[in-house]
Amino acid sequence: MQSTDKILVLDFGSQYTQLIARRVREAKVYSEIYPFNFSIKKIKEFNPKGIILSGSPASVYDKKAPIVDKEVFNLGVPVLGICYGMQLMTYILGGKVAKSQKREYGRAELNIDKSINLFHGSRNWLSQPGQQHGTTIVWMSHGDRIEEMPAGFTSIAHTDNSPVAAMANIYKGLYGLQFHPEVVHTPYGRYILENFVYKICGCSPTWTMKAFVDYSVEHIKKVVGKEKVICALSGGVDSSVVAALVNKAIGKQLICVFVNNGLLRKNEAKTVLDTFKIHMNLNIKYVDATKRFLKRLKNITDPEKKRKLIGREFIAVFEDSAKKTGKMDFLAQGTLYPDVIESKSFKGPSATIKSHHNVGGLPTKMTFKLIEPLRELFKDEVRVLGKELGLSDELIWRQPFPGPGLAIRILGEVTENRLKILREADAIVLEEIRKAGLYRDIWQSFAVLLPIKTVGVMGDERTYENVIALRAVTSLDGMTADWVKLPYDLLVTMSNRIINEVKGVNRVVYDISSKPPSTIEWE
Numbered sequence: 182m183q184s185t186d187k188i189l190v191l192d193f194g195s196q197y198t199q200l201i202a203r204r205v206r207e208a209k210v211y212s213e214i215y216p217f218n219f220s221i222k223k224i225k226e227f228n229p230k231g232i233i234l235s236g237s238p239a240s241v242y243d244k245k246a247p248i249v250d251k252e253v254f255n256l257g258v259p260v261l262g263i264c265y266g267m268q269l270m271t272y273i274l275g276g277k278v279a280k281s282q283k284r285e286y287g288r289a290e291l292n293i294d295k296s297i298n299l300f301h302g303s304r305n306w307l308s309q310p311g312q313q314h315g316t317t318i319v320w321m322s323h324g325d326r327i328e329e330m331p332a333g334f335t336s337i338a339h340t341d342n343s344p345v346a347a348m349a350n351i352y353k354g355l356y357g358l359q360f361h362p363e364v365v366h367t368p369y370g371r372y373i374l375e376n377f378v379y380k381i382c383g384c385s386p387t388w389t390m391k392a393f394v395d396y397s398v399e400h401i402k403k404v405v406g407k408e409k410v411i412c413a414l415s416g417g418v419d420s421s422v423v424a425a426l427v428n429k430a431i432g433k434q435l436i437c438v439f440v441n442n443g444l445l446r447k448n449e450a451k452t453v454l455d456t457f458k459i460h461m462n463l464n465i466k467y468v469d470a471t472k473r474f475l476k477r478l479k480n481i482t483d484p485e486k487k488r489k490l491i492g493r494e495f496i497a498v499f500e501d502s503a504k505k506t507g508k509m510d511f512l513a514q515g516t517l518y519p520d521v522i523e524s525k526s527f528k529g530p531s532a533t534i535k536s537h538h539n540v541g542g543l544p545t546k547m548t549f550k551l552i553e554p555l556r557e558l559f560k561d562e563v564r565v566l567g568k569e570l571g572l573s574d575e576l577i578w579r580q581p582f583p584g585p586g587l588a589i590r591i592l593g594e595v596t597e598n599r600l601k602i603l604r605e606a607d608a609i610v611l612e613e614i615r616k617a618g619l620y621r622d623i624w625q626s627f628a629v630l631l632p633i634k635t636v637g638v639m640g641d642e643r644t645y646e647n648v649i650a651l652r653a654v655t656s657l658d659g660m661t662a663d664w665v666k667l668p669y670d671l672l673v674t675m676s677n678r679i680i681n682e683v684k685g686v687n688r689v690v691y692d693i694s695s696k697p698p699s700t701i702e703w704e
């Protein structure tokens with residue numbers, strides 16, 4: 182992002198690192214995260230107006246503790262160390278770090294001793310407003326503490342357990358906080374971070390979505406020139422926003438391919454096509470590959486086999502249609518910032534639980550240059566961008582839908598008839614969730630078709646039919662999730678409607694498992 186004011190966050194492995202970057206962005210200053218060992222040369226190239234050292238699960242005395250180059254403190258750029266970042270600053274600059282007598286986790290009362298620099302303006306939000314001194318609540322999570330500050334530093338706040346809970350060396354522009362200003366449990370943390378980025382680093386709040394759109398449009402135009410771009414549309418938020426952005430930049434030089442794999446929700450293909458073709462005037466190539474996918478899925482019941490097969494088939498279909506569009510030079514993808522940092526984070530990748538397939542996983546052997554205009558954004562920022570680009574709320578707030586579609590919600594073999602049953606049941610679930618005004622608050626809500634039949638009685642007749650499971654979860658990022666305590670009345674309506682209206686179903690159950698130990702999708 183071509184913005185003059187940038188904050189660099191160096192990641193030492195804290196679970197809150199991403200939050201630091203987000204808070205800075207919320208202050209309308211652009212920030213990026215890099216691993217702790219990002220070289221001094223690269224830092225200079227990045228040219229930040231300020232640097233933040235994150236926390237870490239490590240202790241500075243651990244043999245394998247992540248350490249930063251000392252030079253970082255001599256660049257003439259203000260540095261703020263948070264928790265481990267502060268301890269590391271202390272350790273490297275000749276102060277003393279020791280184990281706390283008491284580990285300090287959670288809520289703590291911070292005594293602000295000087296309402297200056299990081300605490301500028303704190304008189305307005307202290308326990309005794311208008312005073313120089315006073316207390317405020319902060320969130321602590323540390324085992325080590327500062328025993329002796331490096332030369333040139335002054336303590337500006339303390340807690341009962343940490344004599345130096347915040348320190349500053351204003352001449353060198355170095356600052357440290359023992360607590361986490363980035364978490365919501367530090368209610369005035371936002372002001373402290375804003376003091377750092379505005380007052381200390383001198384950044385201006387210029388990073389807005391409008392500025393991002395203007396910059397991206399210019400950038401895409403310049404990079405693409407007169408060449409052509411292809412984009413795989415799924416109807417989800419990320420690929421839709423990418424298509425809208427690239428379309429704004431280069432119009433008809435963009436061709437979008439929308440593959441109907443036959444595993445979409447009821448009316449989904451038509452809705453996506455109408456949105457993009459009619460309302461947004463995009464250049465879309467629609468490929469109905471339903472038959473191809475269903476043929477491949479015949480007799481397949483193993484979840485991983487289904488996923489891999491669908492992923493491979495998607496690439497094959499995409500390649501076939503790309504060939505027919507004539508020469509394409511670029512592939513536009515909806516890669517987001519968390520995907521980017523995941524791959525270069527301090528921590529290693531976690532075990533593969535399921536083979537994910539999505540349009541971002543394209544193609545291995547095709548010879549496209551990539552454009553990934555969202556790779557600097559978080560999911561909620563993508564939504565704001567979508568709004569800025571004029572996408573409808575309905576599209577922007579769509580619940581996530583997995584690449585392999587309904588195939589992983591039909592346990593057992595995927596057939597046309599089973600797809601039909603699931604589509605009808607699923608449409609009822611969504612309609613009722615929307616009617617109840619819960620669609621946006623719920624991360625995902627959907628129906629699952631089980632591979633068993635049960636006995637029922639309808640009229641005076643015995644039935645032996647399918648079971649539908651309902652699933653509704655809340656989540657922040659899909660990594661963990663909890664089942665939603667849906668109102669009984671709503672469950673009653675959904676169950677009645679599904680059994681009465683969907684031929685082939687005589688029982689509905691509700692999934693009350695969280696993730697972990699379950700997962701969101703059933704396969």
Ligand code: XMP
Pocket residue numbers: 488534535536537538539540581582583584585625659660696699700701702703704
């Ligand atoms: P699980 O079932 O692993 O799902 O708890 C976590 C989130 O990921 C979505 N999901 C997928 N998304 N391609 C996708 O694009 C996939 O293959 C895929 N599998 C699961 C799931 O819907 C949930 O939001």
